[in-house]
Amino acid sequence: MDAKTFDAKSLLDSLFENGILFESGIDGLYGRSGAFEDVIERFERLVTRLGAPDKATRIHFPPGMSRATLEKSGYMKSFPQLAGCVHSFMGGEREHAQLLGMMADGGDWTELQKATDVALTPAACYPLYPTVAARGPVPAQGLLFELSSYCFRHEPSKDPARMQLFRMREFVKIGTAEQVRSFRESWLKRGKAMIESLDLPCEVDLANDPFFGRGGKMMANNQRDQGLKFELLIPVTSIEKPTACLSFNYHQDHFGRTWGLKFADGELCHSACVGFGLERVALALFRHHGPDVEAWPAAVRDVLWGV
Amino acid sequence: MDAKTFDAKSLLDSLFENGILFESGIDGLYGRSGAFEDVIERFERLVTRLGAPDKATRIHFPPGMSRATLEKSGYMKSFPQLAGCVHSFMGGEREHAQLLGMMADGGDWTELQKATDVALTPAACYPLYPTVAARGPVPAQGLLFELSSYCFRHEPSKDPARMQLFRMREFVKIGTAEQVRSFRESWLKRGKAMIESLDLPCEVDLANDPFFGRGGKMMANNQRDQGLKFELLIPVTSIEKPTACLSFNYHQDHFGRTWGLKFADGELCHSACVGFGLERVALALFRHHGPDVEAWPAAVRDVLWGV
Numbered sequence: 001m002d003a004k005t006f007d008a009k010s011l012l013d014s015l016f017e018n019g020i021l022f023e024s025g026i027d028g029l030y031g032r033s034g035a036f037e038d039v040i041e042r043f044e045r046l047v048t049r050l051g052a053p054d055k056a057t058r059i060h061f062p063p064g065m066s067r068a069t070l071e072k073s074g075y076m077k078s079f080p081q082l083a084g085c086v087h088s089f090m091g092g093e094r095e096h097a098q099l100l101g102m103m104a105d106g107g108d109w110t111e112l113q114k115a116t117d118v119a120l121t122p123a124a125c126y127p128l129y130p131t132v133a134a135r136g137p138v139p140a141q142g143l144l145f146e147l148s149s150y151c152f153r154h155e156p157s158k159d160p161a162r163m164q165l166f167r168m169r170e171f172v173k174i175g176t177a178e179q180v181r182s183f184r185e186s187w188l189k190r191g192k193a194m195i196e197s198l199d200l201p202c203e204v205d206l207a208n209d210p211f212f213g214r215g216g217k218m219m220a221n222n223q224r225d226q227g228l229k230f231e232l233l234i235p236v237t238s239i240e241k242p243t244a245c246l247s248f249n250y251h252q253d254h255f256g257r258t259w260g261l262k263f264a265d266g267e268l269c270h271s272a273c274v275g276f277g278l279e280r281v282a283l284a285l286f287r288h289h290g291p292d293v294e295a296w297p298a299a300v301r302d303v304l305w306g307v
Numbered sequence: 308m309d310a311k312t313f314d315a316k317s318l319l320d321s322l323f324e325n326g327i328l329f330e331s332g333i334d335g336l337y338g339r340s341g342a343f344e345d346v347i348e349r350f351e352r353l354v355t356r357l358g359a360p361d362k363a364t365r366i367h368f369p370p371g372m373s374r375a376t377l378e379k380s381g382y383m384k385s386f387p388q389l390a391g392c393v394h395s396f397m398g399g400e401r402e403h404a405q406l407l408g409m410m411a412d413g414g415d416w417t418e419l420q421k422a423t424d425v426a427l428t429p430a431a432c433y434p435l436y437p438t439v440a441a442r443g444p445v446p447a448q449g450l451l452f453e454l455s456s457y458c459f460r461h462e463p464s465k466d467p468a469r470m471q472l473f474r475m476r477e478f479v480k481i482g483t484a485e486q487v488r489s490f491r492e493s494w495l496k497r498g499k500a501m502i503e504s505l506d507l508p509c510e511v512d513l514a515n516d517p518f519f520g521r522g523g524k525m526m527a528n529n530q531r532d533q534g535l536k537f538e539l540l541i542p543v544t545s546i547e548k549p550t551a552c553l554s555f556n557y558h559q560d561h562f563g564r565t566w567g568l569k570f571a572d573g574e575l576c577h578s579a580c581v582g583f584g585l586e587r588v589a590l591a592l593f594r595h596h597g598p599d600v601e602a603w604p605a606a607v608r609d610v611l612w613g614v
Contacts (some may be wrong), residue, residue: 022436026373029371031366031438032367032368057341062457087392088392089390115418117336128338152425154425195478221571
């Protein structure tokens with residue numbers, strides 16, 4: 001973690017050597033030290049503190065959601081390569097004997113499992129929209145939620161900032177186009193100020209999601225042309241390709257239409273979210289301020305541990 | 308949640324009606340309110356406070372682990388019905404078109420996914436043993452860890468105390484048979500006193516794991532005969548069949564042998580863990596003290612929110 005070298009391998013090696021992350025044998029799947037967890041918790045409190053004036057309603061979803069909900073959300077159209085579904089063994093004793101035999105022979109016993117109703121949550125807000133829709137019409141002033149969830153994306157990588165299982169904290173606004181755009185604007189400002197208060201270099205840029213396939217290129221271009229996604233980027237494993245640590249997304253009425261989110265007068269709701277990639281922010285802090293949290297700059301320690 | 312009726316349906320309905328849990332359409336998969344999360348966090352702090360004198364090393368693992376590690380641990384032999392493996396789509400554009408076609412026709416598109424290297428963590432301590440083994444010999448005084456993790460078990464149920472995805476906090480001791488038994492003894496006492504301080508009725512009883520199949524019955528009997536598993540039980544959805552909220556497990560040298568956990572002199576390590584089922588404890592608190600945490604008994608509030 002010296003000041004000049006920004007690459008994935010040297011950062012990951014240093015995190016292992018300093019006992020901040022622990023190897024699991026799988027790229028993108030790591031144990032976290034107590035120090036790492038403390039940084040995440042302190043950063044989460046900072047986010048909550050900055051969002052407190054808005055009085056968001058807190059809801060927490062587990063790392064898995066209804067597969068039917070994921071299907072209906074359109075995720076398998078846009079990001080089929082990233083989704084994860086949970087499969088389980090549902091056989092009897094004979095099939096179990098077969099499974100153990102295949103395992104002993106080094107065969108692929110997983111084919112004896114069947115898909116359950118559970119899919120892994122790809123982003124903290126996916127389970128929220130049907131939950132809100134079930135409560136009836138959205139009030140005129142809109143609704144604001146604070147979420148946190150473990151998320152899964154199947155993209156094994158040796159870049160520690162690209163984990164397969166990671167935590168995302170989110171604020172989600174559901175309301176009129178104007179309400180949700182103004183919510184996003186306010187977090188573009190607050191998010192940048194927050195990261196700067198942690199003495200991290202950052203820039204905010206237009207961005208697009210990793211839509212699948214050739215059709216996906218067009219969707220990505222559309223998303224950029226309409227300014228639907230911004231990211232706050234911090235150099236973590238590369239100077240040239242900094243890491244998206246916060247993202248600011250305007251969904252237009254995509255989720256409103258999909259889930260029937262409406263005001264009392266029948267008008268469709270728009271939505272926007274700001275997402276905080278908790279592992280990524282923690283990695284940025286360790287990358288820039290070093291492996292020993294006690295030796296981080298006093299001003300940064302004060303922001304995270306001072307209150 | 309009246310004082311007399313203890314059944315799963317009335318508890319779950321009351322949790323939904325009071326906005327403490329949110330339906331997902333899948334049994335055992337629920338959103339949690341801010342109040343529920345606050346109870347979980349406060350209880351976690353209580354556990355950490357009670358364990359602090361032992362100076363455990365904190366490690367956190369994500370809700371997924373290496374599938375190879377799960378296989379080697381023997382989990383698929385004992386509990387194949389509970390395990391979950393993550394499958395993902397790994398095809399190109401043609402297969403994607405096929406997937407979307409199957410989805411549109413209501414077909415089983417999940418067969419187009421393949422098993423990834425990731426399995427869901429079934430208990431917080433499973434990823435720990437190979438992590439510790441990789442660090443070399445265990446010191447003579449043994450090692451003590453504090454873990455927390457989301458865990459998955461495929462057992463869809465309308466009993467809110469039997470969730471498919473739930474959080475478990477654990478202390479794990481790795482050492483000599485004597486060290487780990489004395490660790491377990493101390494937590495049998497501390498755990499009971501802790502739950503009693505929350506004004507919850509409880510009893511500690513000999514127990515067994517839900518081993519699979521006919522062979523499993525023998526394993527369960529062995530486990531009972533040898534006193535390897537105790538549970539702290541609280542009535543949550545039934546008086547006759549109270550819910551296991553804490554468990555105290557002595558693994559003998561099972562994980563020591565499996566993962567080569569040894570002292571410097573080559574002697575195999577034993578291990579024991581105490582697990583706290585966080586959702587179950589929270590549900591017990593809501594069941595016995597009511598849906599409004601502000602109205603819980605002053606002594607209970609003091610234990611959870613007083614420090």
